[in-house]
Structure formats: C-alpha cells, structure tokens
Amino acid sequence: MTIREMLEGTWTGSGIGSYPEVAEFSYQERLRFESNGRPFLRMEQHTTGPDGSPLHTEVGYLRFVANGRLELVVAQPTGIVEVLEGGAEEAEGGVVISLTSLVVATTPSAKRVDAVQRRFTLRGDELMTELWMDAMERGMHQHLESRLRRG
Amino acid sequence: MTIREMLEGTWTGSGIGSYPEVAEFSYQERLRFESNGRPFLRMEQHTTGPDGSPLHTEVGYLRFVANGRLELVVAQPTGIVEVLEGGAEEAEGGVVISLTSLVVATTPSAKRVDAVQRRFTLRGDELMTELWMDAMERGMHQHLESRLRRG
Numbered sequence: 001m002t003i004r005e006m007l008e009g010t011w012t013g014s015g016i017g018s019y020p021e022v023a024e025f026s027y028q029e030r031l032r033f034e035s036n037g038r039p040f041l042r043m044e045q046h047t048t049g050p051d052g053s054p055l056h057t058e059v060g061y062l063r064f065v066a067n068g069r070l071e072l073v074v075a076q077p078t079g080i081v082e083v084l085e086g087g088a089e090e091a092e093g094g095v096v097i098s099l100t101s102l103v104v105a106t107t108p109s110a111k112r113v114d115a116v117q118r119r120f121t122l123r124g125d126e127l128m129t130e131l132w133m134d135a136m137e138r139g140m141h142q143h144l145e146s147r148l149r150r151g
Numbered sequence: 152m153t154i155r156e157m158l159e160g161t162w163t164g165s166g167i168g169s170y171p172e173v174a175e176f177s178y179q180e181r182l183r184f185e186s187n188g189r190p191f192l193r194m195e196q197h198t199t200g201p202d203g204s205p206l207h208t209e210v211g212y213l214r215f216v217a218n219g220r221l222e223l224v225v226a227q228p229t230g231i232v233e234v235l236e237g238g239a240e241e242a243e244g245g246v247v248i249s250l251t252s253l254v255v256a257t258t259p260s261a262k263r264v265d266a267v268q269r270r271f272t273l274r275g276d277e278l279m280t281e282l283w284m285d286a287m288e289r290g291m292h293q294h295l296e297s298r299l300r301r302g
Contacts, residue, residue: 061226065260071261073226073258077214081234102259103232107216
C-alpha cells in the first residue's frame with residue numbers, strides 16, 4: 001500500500017492549539033485527503049471550536065514527486081499560502097511525513113508568517129498532525145497538534 | 152446585493168486556452184464560489200477536456216478586505232501558489248474584478264510561473280473569466296478565457 005493510499009480518506013478527531021501570547025485552545029478537526037487518480041491528493045481541513053463554530057479551514061494539494069519526495073501547497077482564507085517540501089520515512093511503528101516551508105507568502109492584510117513545518121504520523125487508522133510556525137516575529141514554536149481517526 | 156453574494160454559487164460553461172508554443176485547446180469548466188458566512192468565498196475550479204477527462208483544478212479563497220479591496224490566494228496541484236490583490240468596478244453593464252499577482256511561488260518540481268493576472272466580469276447570471284500569465288520566461292500572455300452561466 002502506498003502512502004497516498006494510506007492517507008486517502010476522511011480523518012476526524014480533536015486537537016490542541018497554542019502559541020506565544022495566545023491562550024491555549026482545543027478544537028475538533030476534519031481532514032480529508034482525496035484522490036482523482038493523479039499523483040497528488042487534494043487536502044481539505046476544517047476545524048471547529050468547542051461550541052461547534054468554525055475556527056480554521058485550509059485547502060491544498062500533496063504532491064508525490066520523484067525519488068520519494070513530497071511537496072505540499074496550501075491556501076488559507078486568512079490570506080496565507082505555503083509551499084513545503086519533504087519526505088516520508090518509516091518510524092515509530094508507522095510512517096512519518098515531515099514537510100518544511102520553502103515559501104510562505106501572505107496578502108497585504110494578513111498576519112505575518114515567515115516559516116511553517118508540518119508533520120503527519122500515520123499508524124493504521126490513526127493520524128497525528130503537528131504544525132509549527134514562525135509568525136509575527138515570535139520564532140518557530142509548535143502551534144497545533146491533533147489526533148485523528150479514520151472515518 | 153454585494154459582489155460576494157453575486158458571485159456565490161456554481162458556474163459552468165466552456166473556455167479556450169492558448170499560450171506561446173502551446174496548441175490552442177478548449178475545455179469545459181465548473182467554478183464554485185462558496186460562503187460560510189465569513190468575509191471570504193472559497194473558490195474551487197475544475198476543467199475537463201472534450202472527452203470529459205480532468206484537465207486542471209485549483210482551490211483558493213477570495214477575501215473581501217477594507218476599502219473595497221480584494222485579495223485572492225490560490226493553490227494548484229501543479230505545484231503553484233498565488234497571492235493576488237485587486238478591486239472591483241462597475242463597467243460593461245456589470246462588475247469587473249481585476250486581480251494582479253503579488254507573489255507566485257512554485258514547488259521545486261513545478262514549471263516556472265513569474266506572474267498572473269485574473270479578471271472576472273460578472274453580468275447577472277453570466278460570468279466571464281480571463282487569466283494571463285508570465286510563465287517559463289515567455290512573457291505575459293493571455294492563457295485562459297471562459298464564459299460561464301450560473302447553475
């Protein structure tokens with residue numbers, strides 16, 4: 001089974017967000033990786049707060065390129081786009097996908113984000129997602145961590 | 152009625168693509184602008200060739216910011232992200248939205264694109280979309296033009 005096939009589907013669960021000068025918050029997440037048969041997955045994420053109100057959403061494409069390399073492009077309604085590159089390795093009894101931003105660009109009215117790192121740890125029907133960011137000149141810190149299950 | 156309300160919905164129709172050193176091609180397009188009540192629209196586009204096979208798809212968010220300005224962020228599975236800025240004006244018996252790229256960034260394995268301009272001309276239930284790009288060092292040329300109808 002390829003990593004593309006292992007990721008495909010809808011993942012749901014909960015997460016914790018934190019960042020310097022931001023109060024810790026919890027959220028529910030729905031993350032969908034969808035294939036149209038081509039060598040990429042369309043990724044769409046939605047999070048909601050404890051009261052069910054929408055918090056964050058983002059869309060993008062995870063590209064499976066030569067030599068086991070992965071590329072991810074993401075757009076966010078907060079006015080942020082990301083270009084990330086990385087790879088996957090077997091570890092911790094599963095597969096770990098690590099991606100580092102090559103470019104983070106923002107619209108004129110968006111908050112400043114300088115760099116992002118994302119990690120997906122896949123063990124069967126369990127997916128852990130982690131995101132670190134260097135935003136608003138506060139340095140690279142973990143921002144999000146969620147534990148999702150298939151379905 | 153706001154421009155956001157005027158755009159919201161699903162638009163379908165056909166288009167013509169061209170570019171220097173690329174044979175002219177025709178396509179069918181489905182373009183959806185979707186609201187979740189916040190001051191942006193989620194944009195998702197799919198095009199197919201004459202035989203119904205998928206050609207292109209992209210996702211992004213059109214942001215309605217202060218002073219009538221518009222911002223658009225787009226991600227494409229070809230490894231391209233765009234950040235565009237512009238505005239809307241009444242013209243040609245409708246509304247014309249013009250957007251120019253501030254940033255176009257590409258993954259290491261993607262084709263080079265340096266700049267993009269997009270225009271949406273909205274007249275009631277008719278939407279014309281136009282896209283110009285400066286790609287692969289060939290200069291700024293019109294690449295796409297489609298005429299869509301609501302529904």
